[in-house]
Amino acid sequence: MSVRVVARIRPLLKTEILKDVIVDAAKSAGETTENKSIVRIPNPKKESEAFSFQFNSVYGQEATQAQLFDNEVAPTVKHLFKGYDVTLFAYGVTGTGKTHTMRGGKTMADRGVIPRLLSSIYRRARKVEKDSQGETQVEVSMSYYEIYNDRVFDLFEPPEKRTPAGLPIRDIGNGKTQVVGLTERPCTTLKEFEQLYDQANVNRSTSATKLNAHSSRSHAVLCVNVTQTTGDETRVSTASAIDLAGSEDNRRTDNNKERLVESASINKSLFVLAQCVEAIGRKQTRIPYRESKMTRILCLGQNDGLTVMILNLAPVRSYHLDTLSSLNFANRTKKIEVNEVENQPFFRDAPGKSKLEGEKVSSFSAPAMHRQPLRSKVLSQRNGLQEVTNVPKPIKQFSVYSDKPKPIPRPSNLANISQARASGVPIKSPKRTSSEAVPTVGRPSKIFRPNETVRPAKAADPGLSKDAIEALIERKVNEALAERADQTTVSNPDPIADEVARRLEALEKRVEGQETERAEGLQYLLMAKQHQVRGEDVSALKMYQLALPHFPGNEKLIRKVAALQDRIAAKKAEKRSSAAGGVPLPKPVATVEEDEPADLPAARRKARTEDDESFHQAQAEPEPYAEDDDDFVYRPRTKIRRPPPMKLNRSVTAPSLEPAVKHSPPAYEDDTSEDELATELTAQTPRTKQLLSIINSKDVSQIKLLKGVGAKKAEAIVNCLCDLDDDARRVTSLGQLGKLKGVGVKTVENMRSGLGRMESYKTQSGVAFAMAGDPQVYATTRKIARVPLSDYVMDGNAHGLSGMPSAGFTQLVGSASEDTTIIRLRALCVMLQRWQELQTVLLHIDDRFRFRCLLSWFQDSTSTKPRRITTAAAAFLEQHAREQYEVLIVEDLNLQDIMQVREEEGMSLTAAQLGRVVDIDEDMQQAAEAIKKAHELVEMAVAAGLVQSEVDGTAVEGRNGEEREMADVPAVVDIDWQLQSC
Numbered sequence: 016m017s018v019r020v021v022a023r024i025r026p027l028l029k030t031e032i033l034k035d036v037i038v039d040a041a042k043s044a045g046e047t048t049e050n051k052s053i054v055r056i057p058n059p060k061k062e063s064e065a066f067s068f069q070f071n072s073v074y075g076q077e078a079t080q081a082q083l084f085d086n087e088v089a090p091t092v093k094h095l096f097k098g099y100d101v102t103l104f105a106y107g108v109t110g111t112g113k114t115h116t117m118r119g120g121k122t123m124a125d126r127g128v129i130p131r132l133l134s135s136i137y138r139r140a141r142k143v144e145k146d147s148q149g150e151t152q153v154e155v156s157m158s159y160y161e162i163y164n165d166r167v168f169d170l171f172e173p174p175e176k177r178t179p180a181g182l183p184i185r186d187i188g189n190g191k192t193q194v195v196g197l198t199e200r201p202c203t204t205l206k207e208f209e210q211l212y213d214q215a216n217v218n219r220s221t222s223a224t225k226l227n228a229h230s231s232r233s234h235a236v237l238c239v240n241v242t243q244t245t246g247d248e249t250r251v252s253t254a255s256a257i258d259l260a261g262s263e264d265n266r267r268t269d270n271n272k273e274r275l276v277e278s279a280s281i282n283k284s285l286f287v288l289a290q291c292v293e294a295i296g297r298k299q300t301r302i303p304y305r306e307s308k309m310t311r312i313l314c315l316g317q318n319d320g321l322t323v324m325i326l327n328l329a330p331v332r333s334y335h336l337d338t339l340s341s342l343n344f345a346n347r348t349k350k351i352e353v354n355e356v357e358n359q360p361f362f363r364d365a366p367g368k369s370k371l372e373g374e375k376v377s378s379f380s381a382p383a384m385h386r387q388p389l390r391s392k393v394l395s396q397r398n399g400l401q402e403v404t405n406v407p408k409p410i411k412q413f414s415v416y417s418d419k420p421k422p423i424p425r426p427s428n429l430a431n432i433s434q435a436r437a438s439g440v441p442i443k444s445p446k447r448t449s450s451e452a453v454p455t456v457g458r459p460s461k462i463f464r465p466n467e468t469v470r471p472a473k474a475a476d477p478g479l480s481k482d483a484i485e486a487l488i489e490r491k492v493n494e495a496l497a498e499r500a501d502q503t504t505v506s507n508p509d510p511i512a513d514e515v516a517r518r519l520e521a522l523e524k525r526v527e528g529q530e531t532e533r534a535e536g537l538q539y540l541l542m543a544k545q546h547q548v549r550g551e552d553v554s555a556l557k558m559y560q561l562a563l564p565h566f567p568g569n570e571k572l573i574r575k576v577a578a579l580q581d582r583i584a585a586k587k588a589e590k591r592s593s594a595a596g597g598v599p600l601p602k603p604v605a606t607v608e609e610d611e612p613a614d615l616p617a618a619r620r621k622a623r624t625e626d627d628e629s630f631h632q633a634q635a636e637p638e639p640y641a642e643d644d645d646d647f648v649y650r651p652r653t654k655i656r657r658p659p660p661m662k663l664n665r666s667v668t669a670p671s672l673e674p675a676v677k678h679s680p681p682a683y684e685d686d687t688s689e690d691e692l693a694t695e696l697t698a699q700t701p702r703t704k705q706l707l708s709i710i711n712s713k714d715v716s717q718i719k720l721l722k723g724v725g726a727k728k729a730e731a732i733v734n735c736l737c738d739l740d741d742d743a744r745r746v747t748s749l750g751q752l753g754k755l756k757g758v759g760v761k762t763v764e765n766m767r768s769g770l771g772r773m774e775s776y777k778t779q780s781g782v783a784f785a786m787a788g789d790p791q792v793y794a795t796t797r798k799i800a801r802v803p804l805s806d807y808v809m810d811g812n813a814h815g816l817s818g819m820p821s822a823g824f825t826q827l828v829g830s831a832s833e834d835t836t837i838i839r840l841r842a843l844c845v846m847l848q849r850w851q852e853l854q855t856v857l858l859h860i861d862d863r864f865r866f867r868c869l870l871s872w873f874q875d876s877t878s879t880k881p882r883r884i885t886t887a888a889a890a891f892l893e894q895h896a897r898e899q900y901e902v903l904i905v906e907d908l909n910l911q912d913i914m915q916v917r918e919e920e921g922m923s924l925t926a927a928q929l930g931r932v933v934d935i936d937e938d939m940q941q942a943a944e945a946i947k948k949a950h951e952l953v954e955m956a957v958a959a960g961l962v963q964s965e966v967d968g969t970a971v972e973g974r975n976g977e978e979r980e981m982a983d984v985p986a987v988v989d990i991d992w993q994l995q996s997c
């Protein structure tokens with residue numbers, strides 16, 4: 016079933032006047048009832064013409080809250096009680112009435128969808144209980160959180176209690192995600208709900224903007240869990256009501272810096288949502304839902320349920336283009352097919368079936384957000400869907416009518432587009448040319464993202480990629496076989512086979528289960544630490560206890576828990592005795608961290624506050640949950656403080672081989688053990704892991720490819736490893752590696768720096784980290800940029816560079832001068848290297864003039880910049896400009912030039928040319944084969960050990976591990992060289 020899309024046109028506000036109204040609701044031809052299903056809006060280029068968009072229902076200005084609820088939401092409640100999940104979400108530009116629709120006002124008539132929904136749920140719950148004569152019991156609980164600046168915050172927690180990094184989300188398999196550490200509140204009556212809901216809404220981030228006095232600055236997600244229990248059978252279903260923040264055009268909002276930051280984040284997430292919807296519409300295999308927390312969490316209709324999208328529209332001219340853009344989005348959304356799958360009841364005693372039990376185990380009181388990513392409909396598991404299909408069926412095909420219908424020439428190329436535009440024919444969903452084809456044919460920004468069939472999505476496998484697992488298993492088998500071959504007596508071959516089987520089993524178990532468990536444990540640890548820093552010992556203890564099962568038998572952790580328990584007990588006793596006027600008890604020796612006494616001298620308290628703040632800040636910077644929660648790495652405090660810029664490079668990306676504690680004297684006695692604990696428990700970085708696995712492969716041909724290691728040294732290393740005792744034949748840390756004969760600290764650093772320098776993009780935030788291993792490039796870039804480093808390393812946002820444009824963008828690209836803009840962009844381009852991030856930056860350029868100069872700069876093939884980015888950026892700018900500034904494209908841009916560049920570069924791509932010529936051609940179908948072949952060859956080259964694949968698969972290092980020029984890292988590096996090698 017498709018997502019049900021209903022549009023609602025809000026009434027005029029006091030500041031708006033009737034003559035500005037341009038949007039209205041109309042009946043579709045042949046409609047006999049009062050129902051309206053068409054939104055009409057004039058063509059911005061030709062007012063006499065109107066576009067008509069058809070949806071499931073359309074509510075005009077006069078529509079009441081009750082009408083909307085009764086017609087669109089009330090019918091879903093009975094399905095909720097049948098076990099289907101229901102998702103309702105409001106989408107629209109800022110100030111169009113989303114919050115009014117979802118939350119509404121305080122009077123009975125003004126109440127929005129959410130209070131009405133709850134009221135309806137309670138009513139139905141009572142009915143179900145009554146009808147079953149008390150045999151069925153219904154419990155209602157809820158969780159409520161917001162996604163603010165791409166971080167998840169529990170709205171039941173006051174803002175001052177929030178951790179800057181927000182709550183982590185993690186994948187829990189099957190494409191579902193879970194918000195870890197979310198509060199779930201039972202609410203038995205409507206009154207109780209209202210209290211909780213109102214209280215939580217106070218915590219929601221709202222601010223006044225020019226377009227809305229109470230603008231929501233976050234996406235708010237309310238999950239209402241309905242649990243029906245009949246005897247041993249329990250059925251849980253969830254209604255999610257989502258009030259998305261509205262996109263906003265910053266030229267109209269006059270936003271200040273803080274609002275701009277929020278706005279950037281909102282716009283980005285909505286853009287990603289649009290991309291997801293588009294990707295689904297195009298049936299692409301890769302849906303970019305991981306690029307924003309909102310899309311990661313949200314799925315339209317939780318995919319397995321009913322989904323209603325309420326499209327909020329403003330009726331007036333000032334929103335004209337925004338309204339068109341929303342209508343186009345809704346148009347695409349409507350075509351998304353979702354599965355309607357009933358949540359199966361489970362039986363309390365049946366092990367492994369309990370959804371509730373599962374939740375209890377996996378997330379302490381955490382109501383899980385079980386959602387799936389946006390995806391195309393696969394196969395419906397049509398369990399008892401009869402009821403659901405009774406919901407009024409959406410109209411199958413969305414159509415746009417024009418009052419004066421004209422044949423719309425489908426532009427086959429850019430010239431046609433110009434023609435079409437010149438003739439005034441609307442192009443609502445402009446056909447992308449090459450830029451569109453990029454994702455379709457798997458022109459991934461990370462070119463070594465393996466072929467789906469070869470190496471499935473990394474996301475599903477937080478610890479090791481499937482290839483790595485395969486390789487590991489193969490290596491294990493080989494090791495075992497080699498050991499067997501080494502044996503002089505083959506007296507007992509069976510035990511060896513058993514041994515291999517056991518080891519493989521253990522390995523599989525570790526890879527499949529324990530890696531995930533460990534990541535979860537680490538998350539608890541991090542949260543514990545955060546609580547502890549805030550002096551919340553009880554919560555910290557709870558987190559440590561939750562972490563315990565993930566690190567069974569870890570003595571330090573056990574000691575930590577015991578110390579905290581002692582300390583809490585001592586505190587209680589102290590409180591009691593001071594309440595009784597007695598002498599305070601002495602504190603236990605094994606305290607973890609001193610609580611801040613009330614009478615602490617002000618200066619000291621300040622120092623500590625600052626310390627804590629910097630800690631929080633430091634935590635927020637590398638964003639341990641950032642971007643890819645699966646690759647979670649708990650970074651001990653000593654390592655994530657931001658050192659001065661130049662030194663930062665070395666200290667962060669090239670971790671010293673010395674123990675972490677040496678770097679920073681512990682503030683408290685126990686902090687040392689904290690860090691040691693963390694060090695002990697944490698995995699090495701992916702780069703270190705990769706290095707160690709190469710060393711442990713004992714494969715001379717692989718080892719000799721490491722930077723600074725020739726054939727001789729490689730042999731020496733392997734000999735040295737083979738000389739070790741059986742047990743110690745593996746190197747498990749950089750320290751151990753450095754101690755091998757002939758390998759010093761410097762060699763290790765060399766080896767490591769030769770591997771995947773792009774790694775820093777993935778795990779750290781900010782451009783500074785991108786510059787990490789290479790101070791020279793960093794210095795040059797700074798020089799080019801002529802802006803202070805601080806502008807680049809702004810706020811350590813979860814998505815690294817995506818934080819940068821939001822916070823520092825106005826300084827960077829906001830300059831009025833064309834030259835400065837380009838110089839800065841050039842610097843950014845050199846630094847970013849990754850299309851994804853650059854795209855985010857470009858998105859913030861909503862100015863015709865800059866669009867034009869940027870586009871021409873990107874098209875200028877003589878300037879030094881990565882070709883991959885150049886072509887992609889040019890295509891992107893074109894596309895974006897086309898949507899936003901159609902006229903600009905037609906009038907101002909030299910399309911012939913673009914065509915020529917493409918023709919020269921892209922038309923006859925071959926695998927061998929890919930190294931130099933990348934991307935964007937008019938006919939990607941042709942190129943697709945070549946690209947696919949090239950990828951396969953690269954895979955082969957990597958597998959054959961001829962080249963080293965980077966950790967995150969972004970680029971490939973040369974044979975000698977030498978660094979590529981920063982400005983010259985194309986999507987496929989030296990493919991022709993690799994081909995020769997192959």
Ligand SMILES: Nc1ncnc2c1ncn2[C@@H]1O[C@H](COP(=O)(O)OP(=O)(O)OP(=O)(O)O)[C@@H](O)[C@H]1O
Pocket residue numbers: 024025026028107108109110111112113114115116227229230231232259260261262327
């Ligand atoms: N159907 C309606 N009837 C009466 N007033 C409405 C209606 N819809 C919206 N409004 C008014 O319009 C203004 C903006 O609405 P609202 O705050 O709900 O917009 P929004 O889309 O949630 O904006 P943002 O995305 O900025 O949060 C408010 O003053 C609200 O009361």
